[in-house]
């Protein structure tokens with residue numbers, strides 16, 4: 080039986096190995112291989128490409144900027160996601176279906192359509208500006224697109240769904256009677272949130288934060304379209320590969336970005352564990 | 366925060382989530398070339414205009430072909446993986462499940478770059494195949510996940526009953542398990558198709574001049590134009606996706622598709 | 629003084645009245661059990677008292693105050709939930725301290741009261757354990773301590789012991805009884821287990837379909853059930869139709885086949901002579917005989933089964949007049965075989981007869 084079962088796993092593992100694991104290895108190797116990419120690997124270790132890329136502090140600044148934007152996006156997604164996850168949790172069955180559709184809607188349309196929608200609203204000749212102008216509230220159009228705020232807005236809009244779904248998965252495990260027990264004990268909404276819901280949904284918050292953070296770090300189309308010249312690390316990687324055809328440099332930046340995302344994820348997990356239930360219980364009464 | 370305030374905030378956030386999608390639909394039916402509020406009039410002219418853009422028509426064709434082919438390829442991969450997971454009682458099942466879901470959580474940027482470099486390193490010229498392979502990798506976990514979820518809730522005694530009636534392994538799978546898992550399979554397939562059809566991040570690295578999908582065509586159109594023809598294309602997509610999403614929710618439940626929290 | 633008063637409470641879910649014009653009044657310091665089959669509205673009633681579910685109509689009074697409009701958090705009730713609902717991320721002590729924290733009771737005072745509560749439920753050594761490190765019985769105690777820590781006006785318990793094994797359940801019942809007695813807390817306890825209700829309560833309210841069928845002390849409910857439903861729920865099996873021959877003062881004369889006999893008149897029985905009633909006799913009060921008795925109640929029947937289980941012999945007897953009814957009779961096995969043949973007479977002391985108005989004659993219980 081197990082023999083046959085592993086036989087069934089063969090296609091999936093072949094796909095994962097050939098199309099994901101091996102390519103990732105090649106990406107990693109290209110960043111430390113002396114060969115010029117694209118081309119066959121020379122299997123000769125060098126850190127030269129890293130030196131070339133980080134000779135200039137520009138990319139490090141860009142990395143710092145990307146980390147900062149991703150952190151802001153993550154924080155906002157968690158706040159927005161928490162509100163919507165709670166709404167989803169307390170909604171009746173009918174309402175929940177609509178809410179779920181609304182939450183995942185941004186994930187279901189292509190990034191181009193979604194960003195175009197924001198352009199229609201925020202652009203120099205977008206709905207907000209034309210309305211404000213015609214009402215005489217402003218004289219020159221507000222600059223909303225091509226700002227850091229626009230990048231954050233676009234990413235939060237896209238990635239909130241991941242936070243909502245993760246947090247909701249945690250909330251769903253909380254027995255409603257626990258909330259009622261707190262209510263009967265006299266607790267108000269804020270205390271219920273802080274003392275009951277927040278600690279119990281910490282795993283969901285952590286999962287949501289890691290997903291949102293790593294996806295925000297590697298998002299490149301939304302920043303490119305909504306940020307204009309202001310951009311993010313991932314956008315630079317795209318340019319390295321597809322515009323300046325510097326594949327070695329691109330591979331270096333991609334590896335650095337992946338490492339930074341990994342460090343961020345580890346950081347989130349550590350924070351979550353520090354706030355989680357202490358291993359040695361706190362001193363109680365008695 | 367009182368219940369009333371909470372309800373208000375939550376409603377505002379929902380409006381905000383739908384705002385760009387609503388703007389697209391609005392711009393696609395407003396007469397004005399530069400959308401204003403209120404609109405000068407209502408028209409379907411922009412849909413006709415979008416149809417007249419050659420690159421959109423060609424892009425649609427390519428997107429459909431790519432989505433169909435990669436879904437057809439992803440189907441056997443996802444189904445076999447789901448069957449394996451459903452039948453395997455072993456401590457290895459959880460880690461394998463996680464590994465199978467990896468393409469969902471690895472960013473499109475990374476999938477795109479890695480695959481592009483790998484194909485280049487292999488020295489093979491697979492042209493069109495590059496994008497199809499990328500999408501197959503990207504979407505098969507959705508089919509595996511929905512099918513597995515449907516199989517996992519099936520009564521194990523059904524399988525045993527079939528076995529006692531002398532049914533062979535293949536027959537059990539084909540005429541007992543898979544038909545019962547149909548809602549999951551259909552949901553996974555629809556979703557996989559949408560994910561391929563909508564994809565930009567992976568396609569930007571793997572497509573070439575001959576495989577410019579519809580979203581890519583729209584993207585390059587936007588570089589030089591900003592007229593509501595784009596709104597019409599996008600609105601058509603939003604509307605199509607909306608109905609697909611309703612169907613998915615009915616069939617399977619949207620939140621199980623991502624299953625964040627256990628993935 | 630009545631600590632808890634429910635005045636004509638009604639709650640509907642989708643058109644069905646789950647609680648139907650229910651009224652009751654519970655004196656201070658007493659323990660009332662809501663007893664009834666699953667789905668009869670016990671939990672809903674309890675939640676309405678706590679304020680977790682709003683009633684559609686009717687008033688709730690706690691400690692002489694109308695609290696109908698008050699939110700649950702302001703009612704100062706203690707509640708033990710069916711799932712216990714302990715906070716899984718807090719230690720036993722923190723769980724118990726939670727209501728005090730909410731009240732704003734400060735550090736030292738709080739620790740002292742939590743310590744006292746822990747001792748009260750004999751959990752002194754487990755303060756720092758988390759719920760998942762406690763046994764079922766210990767979790768019960770923590771939930772109980774949390775419910776009483778802030779001196780609530782009423783204590784509400786929703787089938788708290790239903791998940792425990794028999795021995796532990798007996799122990800917890802004993803402990804709850806003594807704790808509530810010592811502290812003098814007015815308590816409402818929900819259960820579907822009649823034995824539990826009888827052991828624990830000062831008062832038992834037998835519920836059926838959202839109404840109270842009988843509200844009385846446990847002895848009365850057991851020995852003088854007011855309706856066939858209550859009798860049935862209290863484990864009665866020996867029913868037979870009879871008629872009222874005469875109502876005079878506090879006596880009623882019951883006619884059963886050839887025999888007629890006087891019994892004390894149930895408080896709520898009034899009506900015309902010839903009223904159809906249902907009578908019930910406890911299995912241990914019936915005797916078997918070969919010949920009909922000279923006077924008093926009697927029924928002819930046929931023994932269809934005998935089961936010897938140590939101390940007792942249990943007979944099943946089919947009634948000759950009403951073959952669709954069988955009675956169960958339990959006799960001490962040391963008394964020897966009760967009868968020679970299968971054709972027997974059933975007799976019992978007239979005062980062991982429970983008289984109830986049968987369904988057909990109760991307007992308030994028309995189904």
Ligand SMILES: Nc1ncnc2c1ncn2[C@@H]1O[C@H](COP(=O)(O)OP(=O)(O)O)[C@@H](O)[C@H]1O
Pocket residue numbers: 641646664665666667668669670671672673
């Ligand atoms: N929130 C609710 N919505 C709809 N029906 C409910 C709700 N709560 C309880 N009910 C129904 O009310 C009836 C009584 O429930 P409950 O009070 O829990 O009964 P009990 O505790 O006696 O078993 C049941 O039929 C139950 O299905």
Ligand SMILES: [Mg+2]
Pocket residue numbers: 670671672786
């Ligand atoms: Mg109940």
